[in-house]
Ligand SMILES: Cc1ncc(C[n+]2csc(CCOP(=O)(O)OP(=O)(O)O)c2C)c(N)n1
């Protein structure tokens with residue numbers, strides 16, 4: 001049941017049998033071991049998000065944006081990649097880095113923005129990236145990563161590298177001009193790129209119906225001349241199957257795919273948001289009943305790969321891991337003020353050297369206490 | 377007079393304008409039912425409905441472009457760009473279209489759009505929720521650019537903007553959206569654009585600031601006063617066309633000028649102000665015009681206090697300029 005050619009879209013039902021893509025871990029069928037690995041990663045991301053939100057409320061973290069409810073869409077898709085494939089993330093895909101082997105400690109340091117953060121405290125929390133796991137740096141600007149992913153994928157092809165770029169976006173991002181540019185370029189260039197739209201039904205306060213009058217997001221691919229697929233984004237196997245198939249096609253020279261993973265943002269848009277102002281709690285509850293982690297656990301139990309009795313121990317173990325990372329991270333010093341001027345250019349021009357001296361002199365002369373301020 | 381915060385004053389101005397002029401419409405991301413991420417449009421959707429308070433799809437180019445069309449056709453759109461950091465997808469529409477429409481049609485078409493957008497740092501917003509891009513727009517002929525620092529100016533200038541015929545980029549200092557409180561006249565009232573405000577008079581040195589920097593400069597001026605330096609503090613309010621008479625008069629009086637802004641130094645508004653002063657006041661100057669600004673780097677997250685030109689750095693600039701001898 002390959003994706004329909006000529007751009008027709010189709011649904012991948014929950015728990016659908018895997019397609020015939022020939023890529024990734026022997027094909028789009030996940031083994032029990034794969035499912036277990038994904039389960040642990042999904043629970044870790046959930047635990048981490050909860051802890052970080054708590055730290056944010058305690059004033060120990062400036063801001064946070066969680067993935068809660070979207071773990072299957074995020075991790076199931078990232079799992080379909082090879083090690084050298086690139087991810088162009090949006091706001092909620094930091095967890096993919098952990099899945100691909102990025103350590104917890106620097107991850108937590110990024111959230112704290114301290115000296116242990118490999119990105120030197122430059123970005124707000126939830127703007128994780130690391131070259132070591134091919135997770136590209138994301139700005140905060142919705143949609144900008146999409147044409148970049150097309151360019152990188154196309155460059156890889158030109159260089160003869162067999163790699164695929166996986167570009168994440170939200171439903172809101174489909175309204176951006178860059179979305180159009182990216183889809184169009186991808187179609188024309190037949191770039192080895194996969195767009196994974198996490199349709200979580202909301203863009204801050206706006207429901208998807210305020211973003212598009214189209215019957216789906218997946219169907220937009222038709223107009224750009226490549227396949228689109230809509231999957232149940234809370235079914236990790238369906239997400240994986242669709243992505244693995246798209247990735248395999250891209251790798252084989254078959255061009256791009258747009259996947260719409262239908263899921264739900266269970267929490268607030270970010271720590272600065274109060275969703276009770278604009279959405280019905282009943283809607284949230286209905287989606288909580290379709291929680292992707294619960295679903296995977298039931299699936300594992302059905303397969304005899306998990307028992308309810310192990311849950312408490314897993315929770316305790318992951319909580320302890322996260323707590324240890326937080327403790328270690330919080331013991332690290334702040335980023336050094338002089339680093340403010342690093343990395344603006346490859347070669348520092350005179351104005352920055354001058355300003356670095358000005359800052360250092362000023363700091364020595366007078367220290368202003370840095371008051372904790374409100375996040376965005 | 378009621379005491380309002382700056383963001384409440386903006387909200388009040390929008391309500392007053394919408395009540396008195398049916399052509400005024402508000403559009404932007406999350407401005408409707410939600411009332412805006414900073415609550416600047418709170419309650420407007422309930423009072424004026426979805427035809428006048430329009431939640432748009434996530435596209436700044438779309439927001440500005442649509443606002444231009446609405447204004448050409450006779451409406452008075454107020455477009456909200458959620459953070460001025462996200463104005464760039466709409467930059468083409470602003471710089472190539474909005475700013476040039478009157479000129480290229482020899483006055484046959486015009487689009488008096490007001491673009492409201494929060495700017496500035498100090499809220500732990502990192503690179504993309506902190507920028508101060510005002511100079512880009514001041515550099516663009518055809519646009520007026522304003523940045524109030526008090527609640528009553530915010531209201532009065534927004535109401536003036538909505539009565540004018542030119543497109544306006546209306547920068548709102550988000551760090552003090554709630555911290556700035558003050559008496560605000562009720563109902564319709566206007567603060568003229570193009571007029572600076574002398575916050576305090578002084579004879580030794582002039583400090584020129586705008587937006588959230590005014591409060592920082594004011595603190596620095598208090599401190600300087602205790603050291604015997606009497607600062608004249610000018611709140612520019614309108615960045616372009618700026619109040620050249622006020623600036624020149626004060627610069628001639630004190631002969632020493634410090635310009636403050638959060639935006640990076642190079643080609644920032646301070647550079648233009650400094651050039652204007654040296655062109656007009658050369659023989660009156662006792663010291664080089666000094667810029668106390670954000671550094672020439674992107675806006676950092678963890679080190680934002682080190683980046684911002686706060687009171688301590690302004691004071692240092694004031695002292696060095698006050699004691700400068702050629
Ligand atoms: C160009 C741009 N405009 C506005 C914003 C402010 N903003 C941040 S997230 C967001 C909504 C994004 O919705 P969606 O793409 O569905 O992603 P989600 O938050 O649901 O993951 C908005 C409007 C932004 N970051 N960038």
Ligand SMILES: [Mg+2]
Pocket residue numbers: 170171172198199200201202203204
């Ligand atoms: Mg969304």
